[in-house]
Amino acid sequence: MIRERKRIALECDIAVIGGGPAGIAAAVCAARSGKKVMLVEQNAYLGGALATGLSPLSFLDKKGRPCIGGFAQDFIDRLVENNWSLGTEICPKHNSATCINSEGVKLQAFRMCKEAGVHVLLHCQVLNAEMENDTLKSVTFLGKCNEINVRAGIYIDCTGDGDLAYLAGCSYEKGQPGSGVLQPPTVMFTLENVDQERFFDYIAKHPGELRYNDTRIYENPAYDIEHFRQHRSHVFVGLQETFARHKAAGTLPVERTSFIYINGTNPGEVYVNSIRMINTDATDIMDLSRAEMEGALQIPALVKLLKEDVPGFENCFVSAIAPSIGVRETRRFRGLRRVTETDALNGIVPPDTICLCGYKIDIHSGNDNGLFFRDIEDVFGIPFGALVSAEVSNLMFAGRCISSDAVAFGALRVIPCCMAMGHAAAVGAGLSLDRHVPLREADVSEIRRRLSEEHAVLSMRETK
Numbered sequence: 034m035i036r037e038r039k040r041i042a043l044e045c046d047i048a049v050i051g052g053g054p055a056g057i058a059a060a061v062c063a064a065r066s067g068k069k070v071m072l073v074e075q076n077a078y079l080g081g082a083l084a085t086g087l088s089p090l091s092f093l094d095k096k097g098r099p100c101i102g103g104f105a106q107d108f109i110d111r112l113v114e115n116n117w118s119l120g121t122e123i124c125p126k127h128n129s130a131t132c133i134n135s136e137g138v139k140l141q142a143f144r145m146c147k148e149a150g151v152h153v154l155l156h157c158q159v160l161n162a163e164m165e166n167d168t169l170k171s172v173t174f175l176g177k178c179n180e181i182n183v184r185a186g187i188y189i190d191c192t193g194d195g196d197l198a199y200l201a202g203c204s205y206e207k208g209q210p211g212s213g214v215l216q217p218p219t220v221m222f223t224l225e226n227v228d229q230e231r232f233f234d235y236i237a238k239h240p241g242e243l244r245y246n247d248t249r250i251y252e253n254p255a256y257d258i259e260h261f262r263q264h265r266s267h268v269f270v271g272l273q274e275t276f277a278r279h280k281a282a283g284t285l286p287v288e289r290t291s292f293i294y295i296n297g298t299n300p301g302e303v304y305v306n307s308i309r310m311i312n313t314d315a316t317d318i319m320d321l322s323r324a325e326m327e328g329a330l331q332i333p334a335l336v337k338l339l340k341e342d343v344p345g346f347e348n349c350f351v352s353a354i355a356p357s358i359g360v361r362e363t364r365r366f367r368g369l370r371r372v373t374e375t376d377a378l379n380g381i382v383p384p385d386t387i388c389l390c391g392y393k394i395d396i397h398s399g400n401d402n403g404l405f406f407r408d409i410e411d412v413f414g415i416p417f418g419a420l421v422s423a424e425v426s427n428l429m430f431a432g433r434c435i436s437s438d439a440v441a442f443g444a445l446r447v448i449p450c451c452m453a454m455g456h457a458a459a460v461g462a463g464l465s466l467d468r469h470v471p472l473r474e475a476d477v478s479e480i481r482r483r484l485s486e487e488h489a490v491l492s493m494r495e496t497k
C-alpha cells in the first residue's frame with residue numbers, strides 16, 4: 034500500500050527560512066524580542082557559508098573603524114570566548130578579517146537559537162508558498178516524508194537563493210547586467226598539518242608570489258609577509274607565480290590565478306577557498322549537482338600541487354570537505370528600495386539605513402579565472418526597504434538575496450553585513466507585528482532607534 038506523507042501544521046509569529054549568517058541573526062534577534070519564531074533549514078547544521086571556515090570580512094571599514102555591531106559582533110564575541118574565533122584584526126586588503134572555526138560556528142548557532150527559544154526545524158526544504166492576493170498565507174516544507182505547513186505573520190527569506198520568494202512569484206534579477214553571468218560557487222575544504230613558518234619563509238624569499246599580474250585586482254603594499262606573520266586572523270591571497278607556472282604547463286587544476294586560504298583557529302589548520310566552478314547557476318539542480326561533484330574532485334589535484342611544489346605544505350592532509358558547496362551569487366529580489374553601484378561607490382548612507390557595509394566591490398568572474406576588486410573609500414548604507422518585498426506584503430529578505438544591483442552586491446554579500454541585515458529584519462518584523470502596521474508602512478526611525486539600543490552601527494559618526 035502506498036503511504037501518504039505525514040502532515041504537520043505549525044504556527045508562529047515570524048518564520049525564518051534558511052539558517053545561514055542572515056537567518057541565524059534574524060531568528061535569534063526575533064526570538065529575543067519575545068516573538069514565537071521558527072527557523073527552517075535544509076541542512077543538518079546551521080551557519081550556511083559561514084560554517085565552511087570563511088572569515089567574516091570588514092567588521093572594520095577602510096579606516097579601521099567598526100562598521101558592524103549588534104548581533105553580528107555578539108556572535109563573534111561568543112565564538113572568541115570559546116576559542117572558536119581568533120577575533121577581528123586589520124587587513125590591508127579586506128579591511129579586516131575575523132577567522133573562525135567552522136565547527137564552533139555550528140555549535141554556537143545551535144546554542145544561541147536554543148537559548149533564545151527559536152524552534153529550529155532541520156532537514157526541511159521549502160516546497161510550496163500558499164498565497165492569497167498579495168499575502169503569503171503559509172509555507173509548506175518537505176522533510177523526511179513529512180509535509181510541514183507553517184503559518185506565520187511575517188516570513189523572512191534567508192535562503193541566499195531566495196527560494197521562498199521565488200516560489201511566491203516575486204520578481205528577481207540574476208548576475209551581471211547584460212550577460213547574466215553569476216559569480217562562481219566554491220567547494221571549500223580544510224587542510225591540516227601546514228607548516229606556516231616554512232611557508233612564510235618561502236613567500237618572504239619569493240615576493241612575486243604576492244604580486245598580481247591581473248590589474249583588476251586591488252594591490253596594497255602593506256599586504257605583505259609581515260602582515261601574515263603578525264596577524265593570526267588573516268586571509269592569504271597569493272602564490273601567483275606558482276599558479277601561473279602551472280597554468281602555462283597545463284597542470285593547474287583550478288580556474289584561478291591565485292591561491293586563497295583562510296587561517297584556522299588550530300595550529301597548522303587552513304580553510305582553502307581555491308576551487309572555482311565557472312559557468313554554474315546554483316539554482317539549477319543539474320548545475321548544482323555537477324558543481325558539488327566536480328568541485329570536490331578538483332581537491333586531490335590541488336593538494337598534490339601544494340604538497341609537491343609549495344614549501345610548508347609537504348605534509349598537509351585534507352581533514353574535511355565542506356558539506357555543501359559555497360554559493361556566492363544567485364537571485365536578487367525586488368524590494369521597496371534597491372541598493373546600487375552608485376550608492377556603494379559614493380558612500381551613500383540614506384536616512385532609512387538599517388546597517389552599513391564597509392567592504393569593497395569584490396566580484397569573482399563566473400566565466401573565466403578573473404576577479405574584479407574595487408576599493409570603496411566610505412561605508413554605504415542598506416536601507417530598510419531593500420529588505421522588504423515590493424510584491425508580497427508580509428515577506429522580507431535578509432542576506433545575499435536582498436534588493437540590490439550586481440555591483441553593490443559584490444560588497445554587501447559579506448557575512449557581517451548579511452548578519453546585520455538579519456538583525457534589522459527581525460527588529461522590523463517584530464515592530465510591524467506589535468503595531469499591526471504593514472511592513473511597507475513600518476516606522477523606520479523606530480526600527481533604527483531599537484537597532485541602536487541593540488548596539489547596531491548605523492552611522493560612522495557614532496564610531497570613534
Ligand SMILES: Cc1cc2nc3c(=O)[nH]c(=O)nc-3n(C[C@H](O)[C@H](O)[C@H](O)COP(=O)(O)OP(=O)(O)OC[C@H]3O[C@@H](n4cnc5c(N)ncnc54)[C@H](O)[C@@H]3O)c2cc1C
Binds near residue numbers: 080
Ligand atoms: C566560496 C565563498 C567565499 C566567500 N568568502 C567570504 C569571505 O571570505 N568573507 C565574507 O564575509 N563573506 C564571504 N563570502 C560571502 C558570504 O559567505 C555569503 O554571501 C553569506 O554567507 C550569505 O549569507 P546568507 O545567510 O544570505 O546565505 P548562505 O550563507 O548561503 O545561507 C543560506 C542558508 O539557507 C539554507 N537554504 C537554502 N535554500 C533553502 C531552502 N530551499 N530551504 C531551506 N533552507 C535553505 C542553506 O542551507 C543555508 O544554510 C563568500 C561566499 C562564498 C560562497
